[in-house]
Amino acid sequence: xxxxxxxxxxxxxxxxxxxxxxxxxxxxxxxxxxxxxxxxxxxxxxxxxxxxxxxxxxxxxxxxxxxxxxxxxxxxxxxxxxxxxxxxxxxxxxxxxxxxxxxxxxxxxxx
Amino acid sequence: xxxxxxxxxxxxxxxxxxxxxxxxxxxxxxxxxxxxxxxxxxxxxxxxxxxxxxxxxxxxxxxxxxxxxxxxxxxxxxxxxxxxxxxxxxxxxxxxxxxxxxxxxxxxxxxxx
Numbered sequence: 001x002x003x004x005x006x007x008x009x010x011x012x013x014x015x016x017x018x019x020x021x022x023x024x025x026x027x028x029x030x031x032x033x034x035x036x037x038x039x040x041x042x043x044x045x046x047x048x049x050x051x052x053x054x055x056x057x058x059x060x061x062x063x064x065x066x067x068x069x070x071x072x073x074x075x076x077x078x079x080x081x082x083x084x085x086x087x088x089x090x091x092x093x094x095x096x097x098x099x100x101x102x103x104x105x106x107x108x109x110x111x
Numbered sequence: 112x113x114x115x116x117x118x119x120x121x122x123x124x125x126x127x128x129x130x131x132x133x134x135x136x137x138x139x140x141x142x143x144x145x146x147x148x149x150x151x152x153x154x155x156x157x158x159x160x161x162x163x164x165x166x167x168x169x170x171x172x173x174x175x176x177x178x179x180x181x182x183x184x185x186x187x188x189x190x191x192x193x194x195x196x197x198x199x200x201x202x203x204x205x206x207x208x209x210x211x212x213x214x215x216x217x218x219x220x221x222x223x224x
Contacts, residue, residue: 042216
């Protein structure tokens with residue numbers, strides 16, 4: 001019973017490099033979300049999706065892109081990483097009107 | 112700016128005491144949810160209250176919602192050292208075809224044995 005799985009769990013990038021974070025859920029959830037968590041800032045919504053093929057911007061979308069080509073996967077891309085994107089990234093999924101299930105997080109450091 | 116704001120930012124209590132945490136939000140919501148996060152881990156859902164509900168219970172948890180004041184409170188009764196964690200409120204807001212779930216900055220709860 002995997003739930004929400006994020007890969008990778010840790011990553012160090014150099015400034016200007018690109019990478020993709022993968023979120024996979026096996027609960028057939030419609031909604032998926034990407035958040036970043038920084039000390040003292042709580043969780044801030046980056047992008048989200050309410051269904052396959054749809055995406056929408058959250059509170060802090062700049063510097064990130066997302067895709068939801070399959071219902072079970074939600075990809076978060078950083079085209080040109082910056083030190084300000086050093087953070088812990090969380091993915092979550094849920095059914096409409098219900099609670100969210102979270103992955104264990106990806107700790108990203110940009111040097 | 113973030114939709115939910117928790118209060119206080121930090122709370123330290125003795126084991127066995129009750130812990131009360133508050134959340135205020137800005138716009139109309141579909142439901143409000145409380146989550147817990149242990150250090151370095153993902154968030155775990157605790158309780159959900161819909162906009163047409165005023166109070167819900169789950170074990171030692173009691174949550175209230177006052178939509179006229181745009182506020183919610185989470186009460187943990189008879190706290191235990193294992194309740195030490197960060198607690199977040201999240202609001203689900205429907206905007207047309209989309210549904211945001213936005214979080215506050217969280218409350219750090221320390222329960223002293």
